[in-house]
Amino acid sequence: MTVRNRRRAPHATGTKRRNPRAERDINRSPSAMTGGTGPTGRRRYDPRAARGQMADSGRRRLDRSGRGQTVVSMGSAATTQSAAEPRPIVIDQPAFYILAVPDCADGRPSSQDRDILGAARTLADAGNGGAVVALDFGGRAALGPLGADRVIDTSSVGDDYTPETRMACVIAAIDLLAPAHVVFPDAGINGGDLARRVAAERNQPLATHCQRVAGDQVISRVDGTKSEVYCTPPLLIAVDAESAEPVAGAPREGRIIEFETPEVDTGIRDLGPVPVDPASIPLAEADFILAAGNGVRDWETFHELSRALGASEGASRVVCDAGDMPRDRQVGASGTIVNPRCYVAVGISGAPQHLQGITDVENVVAIDVKANTPMQKRADLGVVGDASTIMKALLRRLEAKHEAA
Ligand SMILES: Cc1cc2nc3c(=O)[nH]c(=O)nc-3n(C[C@H](O)[C@H](O)[C@H](O)COP(=O)(O)OP(=O)(O)OC[C@H]3O[C@@H](n4cnc5c(N)ncnc54)[C@H](O)[C@@H]3O)c2cc1C
DSSP: OOOOOTTOOTTTTSSOOOOHHHHHHHHSOGGGOOSOBOTTSOBOOOHHHHHHHHHHTTOOOOOOSSSOEEEEEETTEEEEEEOOOOOOBOOSSOSEEEEEOOOOGGGOOOHHHHHHHHHHHHHHHHTSSEEEEEEESSSOOOOGGGTOSEEEEOGGGOSSOOHHHHHHHHHHHHHHHOOSEEEEESSIIIIIHHHHHHHHHHTOOEEEEEEEEOSSOEEEEETTTTEEEEEOOOSEEEEOTTSSOOOOSSOBOOEEEOOOOOOOOOOOOOOOOOOOOGGGSOGGGOSEEEEEOTTOOOHHHHHHHHHHHTOEEEEOHHHHHTTSSOGGGBBSTTSBOOOOSEEEEESOOOOHHHHGGGTTOSEEEEEESOSSSHHHHHOSEEEESOHHHHHHHHHHHHHHHHHHO
16 A cells, blocks of 8 residues: 655655645735635635726626626726627528517517517427518517517507407418418417417417427317327417427527508507506516515515505515415416516525526516625615515605605
Protein backbone atom coordinates (compact mmCIF):
# COMPACT_ATOMS: atom_id res chain seq x y z
CA MET A 1 0.00 0.00 0.00
CA THR A 2 1.28 3.46 -0.81
CA VAL A 3 0.63 6.26 1.65
CA ARG A 4 1.13 9.78 0.46
CA ASN A 5 2.40 12.23 3.01
CA ARG A 6 0.23 15.28 2.35
CA ARG A 7 2.30 17.34 4.80
CA ARG A 8 5.54 16.79 2.92
CA ALA A 9 7.87 19.81 3.13
CA PRO A 10 7.70 22.16 0.15
CA HIS A 11 10.21 21.51 -2.64
CA ALA A 12 11.27 18.25 -0.98
CA THR A 13 11.42 16.65 -4.46
CA GLY A 14 12.81 19.73 -6.11
CA THR A 15 9.63 20.30 -8.11
CA LYS A 16 7.74 23.50 -7.72
CA ARG A 17 4.48 22.88 -5.90
CA ARG A 18 1.21 24.57 -6.82
CA ASN A 19 -0.80 26.57 -4.34
CA PRO A 20 -4.35 26.56 -5.77
CA ARG A 21 -5.66 28.99 -3.14
CA ALA A 22 -3.04 31.59 -3.94
CA GLU A 23 -3.70 31.12 -7.67
CA ARG A 24 -7.41 31.68 -7.13
CA ASP A 25 -6.80 34.81 -5.09
CA ILE A 26 -4.50 36.28 -7.77
CA ASN A 27 -7.35 35.99 -10.26
CA ARG A 28 -9.68 37.70 -7.84
CA SER A 29 -9.76 41.46 -7.72
CA PRO A 30 -8.15 42.85 -4.52
CA SER A 31 -11.27 44.84 -3.75
CA ALA A 32 -13.31 41.63 -3.82
CA MET A 33 -11.17 40.25 -0.96
CA THR A 34 -13.17 42.29 1.50
CA GLY A 35 -14.92 39.49 3.34
CA GLY A 36 -12.79 39.94 6.49
CA THR A 37 -10.22 37.50 7.83
CA GLY A 38 -10.81 33.78 8.40
CA PRO A 39 -9.68 31.79 11.48
CA THR A 40 -6.41 30.86 9.72
CA GLY A 41 -5.60 34.50 9.06
CA ARG A 42 -6.41 34.29 5.31
CA ARG A 43 -8.34 37.14 3.78
CA ARG A 44 -11.82 36.06 2.79
CA TYR A 45 -13.36 36.44 -0.64
CA ASP A 46 -16.63 38.41 -0.85
CA PRO A 47 -18.68 37.04 -3.80
CA ARG A 48 -21.18 39.95 -3.63
CA ALA A 49 -18.44 42.54 -4.07
CA ALA A 50 -17.07 40.48 -6.95
CA ARG A 51 -20.53 40.30 -8.59
CA GLY A 52 -20.86 44.09 -8.34
CA GLN A 53 -17.51 44.48 -10.07
CA MET A 54 -18.51 42.04 -12.80
CA ALA A 55 -21.14 44.52 -13.93
CA ASP A 56 -18.79 47.49 -13.65
CA SER A 57 -16.03 45.76 -15.56
CA GLY A 58 -18.19 45.29 -18.65
CA ARG A 59 -18.75 41.57 -18.16
CA ARG A 60 -22.22 40.24 -18.75
CA ARG A 61 -24.67 40.08 -15.90
CA LEU A 62 -27.09 37.23 -15.50
CA ASP A 63 -30.50 38.29 -16.80
CA ARG A 64 -33.18 36.79 -14.58
CA SER A 65 -35.97 38.90 -16.02
CA GLY A 66 -36.41 36.60 -19.01
CA ARG A 67 -36.85 39.61 -21.26
CA GLY A 68 -33.68 39.01 -23.22
CA GLN A 69 -31.97 42.20 -22.15
CA THR A 70 -28.38 42.36 -21.10
CA VAL A 71 -26.90 45.15 -19.04
CA VAL A 72 -23.54 46.01 -20.44
CA SER A 73 -21.33 48.73 -19.12
CA MET A 74 -18.90 50.38 -21.48
CA GLY A 75 -16.35 52.37 -19.58
CA SER A 76 -18.29 54.50 -17.15
CA ALA A 77 -21.49 54.85 -19.21
CA ALA A 78 -23.87 51.92 -18.66
CA THR A 79 -26.14 51.14 -21.59
CA THR A 80 -28.95 48.63 -22.07
CA GLN A 81 -28.80 46.46 -25.17
CA SER A 82 -31.06 43.79 -26.55
CA ALA A 83 -29.44 40.36 -26.49
CA ALA A 84 -28.73 39.08 -30.00
CA GLU A 85 -32.04 37.91 -31.42
CA PRO A 86 -31.92 34.48 -33.08
CA ARG A 87 -32.58 34.63 -36.82
CA PRO A 88 -36.16 33.75 -37.76
CA ILE A 89 -36.73 30.55 -39.70
CA VAL A 90 -38.07 31.29 -43.18
CA ILE A 91 -40.11 28.90 -45.32
CA ASP A 92 -40.34 30.42 -48.80
CA GLN A 93 -42.19 27.66 -50.63
CA PRO A 94 -44.38 25.79 -48.15
CA ALA A 95 -45.47 22.31 -49.15
CA PHE A 96 -48.84 22.96 -47.45
CA TYR A 97 -50.43 25.23 -44.87
CA ILE A 98 -51.78 24.76 -41.36
CA LEU A 99 -54.15 27.54 -40.34
CA ALA A 100 -54.15 28.54 -36.65
CA VAL A 101 -56.91 30.74 -35.28
CA PRO A 102 -55.71 32.10 -31.91
CA ASP A 103 -58.17 34.15 -29.90
CA CYS A 104 -55.72 36.95 -28.98
CA ALA A 105 -58.34 38.72 -26.86
CA ASP A 106 -57.25 42.35 -26.27
CA GLY A 107 -54.45 41.77 -28.79
CA ARG A 108 -52.61 39.46 -26.39
CA PRO A 109 -52.04 35.75 -27.03
CA SER A 110 -53.21 33.67 -24.06
CA SER A 111 -51.36 30.54 -22.95
CA GLN A 112 -53.96 28.49 -24.85
CA ASP A 113 -53.29 30.60 -27.97
CA ARG A 114 -49.57 29.80 -27.61
CA ASP A 115 -50.44 26.13 -27.24
CA ILE A 116 -52.58 25.99 -30.37
CA LEU A 117 -49.79 27.65 -32.36
CA GLY A 118 -47.60 24.88 -30.94
CA ALA A 119 -50.14 22.25 -32.07
CA ALA A 120 -50.26 23.83 -35.55
CA ARG A 121 -46.46 23.76 -35.64
CA THR A 122 -46.49 20.04 -34.77
CA LEU A 123 -48.85 19.34 -37.67
CA ALA A 124 -46.78 21.48 -40.07
CA ASP A 125 -43.50 19.84 -39.11
CA ALA A 126 -44.97 16.33 -39.16
CA GLY A 127 -45.83 16.75 -42.85
CA ASN A 128 -42.37 18.06 -43.81
CA GLY A 129 -42.22 21.57 -45.23
CA GLY A 130 -45.54 22.83 -43.92
CA ALA A 131 -46.04 26.44 -42.89
CA VAL A 132 -48.20 27.75 -40.06
CA VAL A 133 -50.46 30.65 -40.95
CA ALA A 134 -52.00 32.52 -38.02
CA LEU A 135 -55.21 34.45 -38.41
CA ASP A 136 -54.66 37.44 -36.18
CA PHE A 137 -57.91 39.06 -35.12
CA GLY A 138 -56.05 41.00 -32.43
CA GLY A 139 -53.75 42.53 -35.01
CA ARG A 140 -51.26 43.62 -32.41
CA ALA A 141 -49.58 40.41 -31.38
CA ALA A 142 -46.13 39.31 -32.55
CA LEU A 143 -47.01 35.80 -33.69
CA GLY A 144 -43.73 34.95 -35.50
CA PRO A 145 -41.92 34.16 -32.22
CA LEU A 146 -44.87 31.94 -31.28
CA GLY A 147 -44.43 29.78 -34.39
CA ALA A 148 -46.31 31.56 -37.22
CA ASP A 149 -44.56 31.51 -40.61
CA ARG A 150 -47.29 33.71 -42.07
CA VAL A 151 -49.83 36.04 -40.49
CA ILE A 152 -53.17 37.13 -41.89
CA ASP A 153 -53.97 40.51 -40.37
CA THR A 154 -57.70 40.70 -39.75
CA SER A 155 -57.44 43.39 -37.08
CA SER A 156 -60.09 45.48 -38.85
CA VAL A 157 -62.63 42.98 -37.46
CA GLY A 158 -61.86 44.42 -34.01
CA ASP A 159 -62.62 43.05 -30.57
CA ASP A 160 -66.41 43.41 -30.85
CA TYR A 161 -68.71 40.40 -30.82
CA THR A 162 -68.89 39.67 -34.56
CA PRO A 163 -69.16 35.88 -34.88
CA GLU A 164 -70.39 35.86 -38.50
CA THR A 165 -67.58 38.18 -39.62
CA ARG A 166 -64.99 36.02 -37.88
CA MET A 167 -66.48 32.91 -39.42
CA ALA A 168 -66.39 34.56 -42.87
CA CYS A 169 -62.70 35.41 -42.31
CA VAL A 170 -61.84 31.81 -41.43
CA ILE A 171 -63.75 30.48 -44.43
CA ALA A 172 -62.11 33.03 -46.75
CA ALA A 173 -58.70 31.98 -45.36
CA ILE A 174 -59.57 28.30 -45.96
CA ASP A 175 -60.58 29.12 -49.54
CA LEU A 176 -57.39 31.12 -50.08
CA LEU A 177 -54.89 28.64 -48.64
CA ALA A 178 -56.62 25.24 -48.77
CA PRO A 179 -54.92 24.34 -45.48
CA ALA A 180 -54.41 20.72 -44.44
CA HIS A 181 -55.81 21.52 -40.98
CA VAL A 182 -57.33 24.46 -39.09
CA VAL A 183 -56.57 24.63 -35.37
CA PHE A 184 -58.74 26.56 -32.89
CA PRO A 185 -58.58 26.92 -29.10
CA ASP A 186 -61.56 25.02 -27.68
CA ALA A 187 -62.61 27.80 -25.32
CA GLY A 188 -64.79 30.87 -25.36
CA ILE A 189 -66.92 32.47 -28.03
CA ASN A 190 -64.04 33.24 -30.37
CA GLY A 191 -62.41 29.81 -30.13
CA GLY A 192 -64.73 26.89 -29.46
CA ASP A 193 -67.85 28.64 -30.74
CA LEU A 194 -66.11 29.85 -33.90
CA ALA A 195 -64.80 26.32 -34.64
CA ARG A 196 -68.33 24.91 -34.39
CA ARG A 197 -69.76 27.64 -36.61
CA VAL A 198 -67.15 26.93 -39.31
CA ALA A 199 -67.79 23.16 -39.03
CA ALA A 200 -71.55 23.69 -39.45
CA GLU A 201 -71.13 26.13 -42.33
CA ARG A 202 -68.71 23.86 -44.19
CA ASN A 203 -70.42 20.63 -43.17
CA GLN A 204 -67.06 19.30 -41.97
CA PRO A 205 -66.33 17.05 -38.99
CA LEU A 206 -64.67 18.82 -36.08
CA ALA A 207 -62.41 17.15 -33.51
CA THR A 208 -63.40 18.89 -30.28
CA HIS A 209 -61.76 18.94 -26.84
CA CYS A 210 -58.50 17.60 -28.24
CA GLN A 211 -56.07 16.53 -25.56
CA ARG A 212 -53.22 15.65 -27.85
CA VAL A 213 -52.35 16.60 -31.42
CA ALA A 214 -49.78 14.69 -33.44
CA GLY A 215 -49.17 14.42 -37.17
CA ASP A 216 -51.02 11.14 -37.51
CA GLN A 217 -53.49 11.25 -34.65
CA VAL A 218 -55.62 13.47 -32.42
CA ILE A 219 -57.04 12.35 -29.09
CA SER A 220 -60.31 13.93 -27.99
CA ARG A 221 -62.27 13.78 -24.76
CA VAL A 222 -65.90 12.81 -25.26
CA ASP A 223 -68.85 11.63 -23.22
CA GLY A 224 -68.48 14.37 -20.60
CA THR A 225 -64.68 13.79 -20.55
CA LYS A 226 -65.23 10.17 -19.45
CA SER A 227 -63.91 8.59 -22.69
CA GLU A 228 -61.21 9.27 -25.23
CA VAL A 229 -61.51 9.01 -29.02
CA TYR A 230 -58.49 8.51 -31.28
CA CYS A 231 -58.73 9.57 -34.91
CA THR A 232 -56.62 10.78 -37.83
CA PRO A 233 -56.54 14.60 -37.74
CA PRO A 234 -59.57 16.04 -39.58
CA LEU A 235 -59.61 19.44 -41.29
CA LEU A 236 -60.98 21.21 -38.21
CA ILE A 237 -59.41 20.68 -34.79
CA ALA A 238 -60.32 22.43 -31.52
CA VAL A 239 -57.71 22.00 -28.78
CA ASP A 240 -58.38 22.12 -25.03
CA ALA A 241 -56.32 24.27 -22.64
CA GLU A 242 -53.02 22.76 -21.49
CA SER A 243 -53.14 20.13 -24.24
CA ALA A 244 -50.21 21.15 -26.43
CA GLU A 245 -46.79 22.65 -25.98
CA PRO A 246 -45.97 26.20 -27.10
CA VAL A 247 -43.24 26.58 -29.73
CA ALA A 248 -39.72 26.77 -28.33
CA GLY A 249 -36.57 27.72 -30.18
CA ALA A 250 -35.94 30.11 -33.05
CA PRO A 251 -38.81 32.40 -34.07
CA ARG A 252 -40.62 32.10 -37.38
CA GLU A 253 -40.82 34.81 -40.01
CA GLY A 254 -44.43 35.89 -39.42
CA ARG A 255 -44.69 37.25 -42.98
CA ILE A 256 -47.94 39.15 -43.58
CA ILE A 257 -50.28 37.67 -46.22
CA GLU A 258 -52.42 40.11 -48.21
CA PHE A 259 -56.03 39.48 -47.28
CA GLU A 260 -59.28 41.29 -47.88
CA THR A 261 -61.46 41.06 -44.80
CA PRO A 262 -64.98 40.02 -45.89
CA GLU A 263 -67.73 42.45 -44.99
CA VAL A 264 -70.73 40.80 -43.37
CA ASP A 265 -73.77 42.74 -42.25
CA THR A 266 -75.31 40.59 -39.55
CA GLY A 267 -77.43 43.24 -37.91
CA ILE A 268 -75.79 42.42 -34.56
CA ARG A 269 -75.00 45.47 -32.44
CA ASP A 270 -72.38 44.90 -29.74
CA LEU A 271 -73.38 46.79 -26.60
CA GLY A 272 -70.06 46.04 -24.88
CA PRO A 273 -69.00 43.51 -22.33
CA VAL A 274 -71.06 42.71 -19.23
CA PRO A 275 -69.02 42.79 -16.01
CA VAL A 276 -68.47 39.31 -14.60
CA ASP A 277 -67.54 38.21 -11.12
CA PRO A 278 -63.74 37.72 -11.26
CA ALA A 279 -64.17 34.81 -8.84
CA SER A 280 -66.04 32.90 -11.56
CA ILE A 281 -63.34 33.34 -14.22
CA PRO A 282 -61.20 30.22 -14.74
CA LEU A 283 -57.63 30.94 -13.64
CA ALA A 284 -56.22 30.17 -17.11
CA GLU A 285 -58.30 33.04 -18.54
CA ALA A 286 -57.92 35.54 -15.68
CA ASP A 287 -56.39 38.89 -16.55
CA PHE A 288 -55.49 39.95 -13.02
CA ILE A 289 -54.73 37.49 -10.20
CA LEU A 290 -54.24 38.10 -6.49
CA ALA A 291 -52.69 34.89 -5.15
CA ALA A 292 -52.29 33.80 -1.55
CA GLY A 293 -49.54 31.68 -0.05
CA ASN A 294 -48.65 30.25 3.30
CA GLY A 295 -47.80 33.77 4.55
CA VAL A 296 -51.47 34.81 4.45
CA ARG A 297 -53.38 34.45 7.71
CA ASP A 298 -55.82 37.35 7.39
CA TRP A 299 -58.24 35.75 4.91
CA GLU A 300 -60.97 38.34 5.40
CA THR A 301 -58.67 41.14 4.23
CA PHE A 302 -57.35 39.00 1.35
CA HIS A 303 -60.88 38.37 -0.02
CA GLU A 304 -61.85 42.01 0.55
CA LEU A 305 -58.76 43.16 -1.38
CA SER A 306 -59.42 40.81 -4.31
CA ARG A 307 -62.98 42.17 -4.56
CA ALA A 308 -61.76 45.79 -4.35
CA LEU A 309 -59.13 45.18 -7.05
CA GLY A 310 -61.51 43.18 -9.25
CA ALA A 311 -58.89 40.41 -9.26
CA SER A 312 -59.39 36.65 -9.60
CA GLU A 313 -58.05 34.70 -6.63
CA GLY A 314 -55.19 32.23 -6.94
CA ALA A 315 -53.25 30.23 -4.35
CA SER A 316 -50.18 28.14 -3.73
CA ARG A 317 -50.50 24.41 -3.25
CA VAL A 318 -49.84 24.67 0.50
CA VAL A 319 -52.90 26.90 0.85
CA CYS A 320 -55.09 24.53 -1.20
CA ASP A 321 -53.80 21.52 0.74
CA ALA A 322 -54.76 23.29 3.97
CA GLY A 323 -58.27 23.82 2.60
CA ASP A 324 -58.06 27.62 2.78
CA MET A 325 -58.73 27.89 -0.96
CA PRO A 326 -60.41 25.51 -3.45
CA ARG A 327 -58.15 23.24 -5.49
CA ASP A 328 -59.18 24.85 -8.80
CA ARG A 329 -57.44 28.03 -7.61
CA GLN A 330 -54.01 26.40 -7.35
CA VAL A 331 -51.36 28.01 -9.54
CA GLY A 332 -48.33 26.00 -10.62
CA ALA A 333 -46.99 22.89 -12.23
CA SER A 334 -49.62 20.63 -10.67
CA GLY A 335 -52.28 23.35 -10.73
CA THR A 336 -53.03 25.87 -13.50
CA ILE A 337 -50.49 27.64 -15.71
CA VAL A 338 -51.66 31.25 -15.72
CA ASN A 339 -50.94 34.21 -17.99
CA PRO A 340 -52.59 37.30 -16.53
CA ARG A 341 -51.47 40.82 -17.24
CA CYS A 342 -50.61 41.18 -13.56
CA TYR A 343 -49.95 38.58 -10.82
CA VAL A 344 -49.77 39.72 -7.19
CA ALA A 345 -48.25 37.02 -4.95
CA VAL A 346 -48.97 37.54 -1.26
CA GLY A 347 -46.86 35.46 1.13
CA ILE A 348 -45.72 33.00 -1.58
CA SER A 349 -42.07 31.98 -1.38
CA GLY A 350 -41.81 31.03 -5.07
CA ALA A 351 -41.03 27.31 -5.11
CA PRO A 352 -40.02 26.09 -8.61
CA GLN A 353 -43.35 24.27 -9.00
CA HIS A 354 -45.20 27.52 -8.31
CA LEU A 355 -42.96 29.65 -10.56
CA GLN A 356 -43.58 27.20 -13.42
CA GLY A 357 -47.19 28.34 -13.32
CA ILE A 358 -46.34 32.02 -13.91
CA THR A 359 -43.52 31.71 -16.47
CA ASP A 360 -45.15 33.97 -19.06
CA VAL A 361 -46.68 36.56 -16.74
CA GLU A 362 -45.82 40.11 -17.78
CA ASN A 363 -45.95 41.84 -14.38
CA VAL A 364 -45.36 40.12 -11.07
CA VAL A 365 -45.70 41.85 -7.70
CA ALA A 366 -44.42 40.02 -4.60
CA ILE A 367 -45.47 40.86 -1.03
CA ASP A 368 -43.42 39.00 1.58
CA VAL A 369 -41.75 39.60 4.94
CA LYS A 370 -38.51 38.45 3.33
CA ALA A 371 -36.72 40.34 0.58
CA ASN A 372 -34.71 37.49 -0.88
CA THR A 373 -37.27 34.81 -1.70
CA PRO A 374 -37.32 33.33 -5.23
CA MET A 375 -40.67 35.08 -5.78
CA GLN A 376 -39.14 38.44 -4.81
CA LYS A 377 -36.33 37.74 -7.30
CA ARG A 378 -38.84 36.86 -10.03
CA ALA A 379 -41.00 39.92 -9.29
CA ASP A 380 -40.96 43.17 -11.22
CA LEU A 381 -42.04 44.94 -8.03
CA GLY A 382 -41.17 43.59 -4.60
CA VAL A 383 -42.88 44.80 -1.42
CA VAL A 384 -41.26 43.74 1.86
CA GLY A 385 -43.52 43.64 4.89
CA ASP A 386 -46.33 41.86 6.68
CA ALA A 387 -49.05 40.66 4.29
CA SER A 388 -51.97 41.80 6.44
CA THR A 389 -50.53 45.30 7.01
CA ILE A 390 -49.81 45.81 3.31
CA MET A 391 -53.18 44.46 2.16
CA LYS A 392 -54.97 46.82 4.61
CA ALA A 393 -52.86 49.76 3.41
CA LEU A 394 -53.79 48.89 -0.20
CA LEU A 395 -57.47 48.76 0.73
CA ARG A 396 -57.26 52.20 2.35
CA ARG A 397 -55.62 53.57 -0.81
CA LEU A 398 -58.33 52.07 -3.01
CA GLU A 399 -61.08 53.47 -0.79
CA ALA A 400 -59.47 56.94 -0.85
CA LYS A 401 -59.22 56.71 -4.64
CA HIS A 402 -62.90 55.78 -4.99
CA GLU A 403 -63.97 58.59 -2.65
CA ALA A 404 -61.92 61.10 -4.62
CA ALA A 405 -63.41 59.93 -7.94
C1 LIG B 1 -44.66 17.30 -7.22
C2 LIG B 1 -44.95 18.63 -6.61
C3 LIG B 1 -45.79 19.49 -7.26
C4 LIG B 1 -46.07 20.74 -6.70
N1 LIG B 1 -46.90 21.59 -7.39
C5 LIG B 1 -47.13 22.81 -6.86
C6 LIG B 1 -47.98 23.73 -7.55
O1 LIG B 1 -48.52 23.44 -8.61
N2 LIG B 1 -48.17 24.93 -7.00
C7 LIG B 1 -47.59 25.32 -5.80
O2 LIG B 1 -47.81 26.44 -5.36
N3 LIG B 1 -46.80 24.47 -5.14
C8 LIG B 1 -46.58 23.23 -5.62
N4 LIG B 1 -45.80 22.36 -4.92
C9 LIG B 1 -45.38 22.75 -3.57
C10 LIG B 1 -44.18 23.67 -3.56
O3 LIG B 1 -43.02 22.89 -3.60
C11 LIG B 1 -44.15 24.54 -2.29
O4 LIG B 1 -44.22 23.73 -1.16
C12 LIG B 1 -45.29 25.55 -2.23
O5 LIG B 1 -45.41 26.25 -3.43
C13 LIG B 1 -45.02 26.54 -1.09
O6 LIG B 1 -46.12 27.36 -0.95
P1 LIG B 1 -45.98 28.80 -0.29
O7 LIG B 1 -45.01 29.61 -1.06
O8 LIG B 1 -47.35 29.34 -0.12
O9 LIG B 1 -45.44 28.46 1.17
P2 LIG B 1 -44.04 28.71 1.84
O10 LIG B 1 -42.96 28.11 1.03
O11 LIG B 1 -44.20 28.28 3.24
O12 LIG B 1 -43.84 30.29 1.77
C14 LIG B 1 -44.55 31.20 2.55
C15 LIG B 1 -43.97 32.59 2.31
O13 LIG B 1 -44.72 33.50 3.09
C16 LIG B 1 -43.82 34.42 3.71
N5 LIG B 1 -44.49 34.93 4.91
C17 LIG B 1 -44.63 34.35 6.12
N6 LIG B 1 -45.32 35.14 6.95
C18 LIG B 1 -45.64 36.25 6.26
C19 LIG B 1 -46.36 37.43 6.54
N7 LIG B 1 -46.92 37.65 7.74
N8 LIG B 1 -46.49 38.37 5.59
C20 LIG B 1 -45.93 38.19 4.34
N9 LIG B 1 -45.25 37.08 4.02
C21 LIG B 1 -45.10 36.13 4.94
C22 LIG B 1 -42.59 33.62 3.98
O14 LIG B 1 -41.48 34.48 4.10
C23 LIG B 1 -42.53 32.73 2.75
O15 LIG B 1 -41.78 33.35 1.72
C24 LIG B 1 -45.49 21.12 -5.47
C25 LIG B 1 -44.63 20.24 -4.83
C26 LIG B 1 -44.36 19.01 -5.38
C27 LIG B 1 -43.42 18.09 -4.66
